[in-house]
Amino acid sequence: MRFLALDKLINLEDGYRRRFKIDSLDLILAKEGVEIFAFGAVCPHQEQSLDDALIEEDVVYCPRHNFGFSLRSGAHVEGFCSALPVYVVHYEGNEVGVLIDR
Ligand code: FES
Numbered sequence: 227m228r229f230l231a232l233d234k235l236i237n238l239e240d241g242y243r244r245r246f247k248i249d250s251l252d253l254i255l256a257k258e259g260v261e262i263f264a265f266g267a268v269c270p271h272q273e274q275s276l277d278d279a280l281i282e283e284d285v286v287y288c289p290r291h292n293f294g295f296s297l298r299s300g301a302h303v304e305g306f307c308s309a310l311p312v313y314v315v316h317y318e319g320n321e322v323g324v325l326i327d328r
Contacts, residue, residue, distance in 0.1 A: 227314075227325040227326065227327060228325070228326060229316055229318055229323055229324075229325060230248065230251075230323045230324050230325075230326050231318065231321040231322070231323040232244075232246055232255050232264075232321075232322060232323040232324065233255060233321070233322055233323075234320055234321060234322075235317065235320050235321065235322050236320065238255075238257045238262060238322060239257065240257060240258065240259060240260075241257065241258070242255070242256060242257040243255075243256045243257075243277070243278075244256075245267050245277055247267075251326070252266065252267045252268060253265060253266055253267055253311070253313060253324070254266075254267045254276060254277065255315075255322070255324075256281060258281045261284070262315050262322060263281070263284075263286075263297045263312070263315065264312065264313035264314075264315050264324045265286060265295070265297055265300070265310055265311065265312045265313065266300075266310050266311035266312070269288040269290065269293065269295075269310070270295075270302075270307060270308040270309065270310055271288065271290070271291060271293055271307050271308075272290060272291070274288050274289060274290040274291075276288060276289075276310075281297070284296060284297045284298055285297065285303060286310070293307055295309070295310035296312075297312055298312070299312065300312040313325070313326070
């Protein structure tokens with residue numbers, strides 16, 4: 227696993243939301259309250275952008291059909307849709323990012 231830095235920790239205020247497209251990755255880094263999440267930027271159902279998706283209690287809700295996906299596991303809450311990619315948030319020094327396989 228390697229650390230992919232995305233932003234400075236100081237920039238992540240409550241409500242922070244930013245999309246990153248880096249090589250084949252397309253993900254959103256978000257902060258809600260004290261929690262920081264990193265998840266795929268596109269809904270696995272019908273590829274709706276999740277840029278403005280609602281996050282409530284560790285679940286992100288797609289704005290098109292309101293499917294909820296766990297930001298811990300990526301699993302669809304109702305269990306009949308594919309999972310949303312979720313990433314391990316990691317910190318190094320004053321930077322925040324994700325751990326990726328390559
Ligand atoms: S496109 Fe996201 S729930 Fe249908």
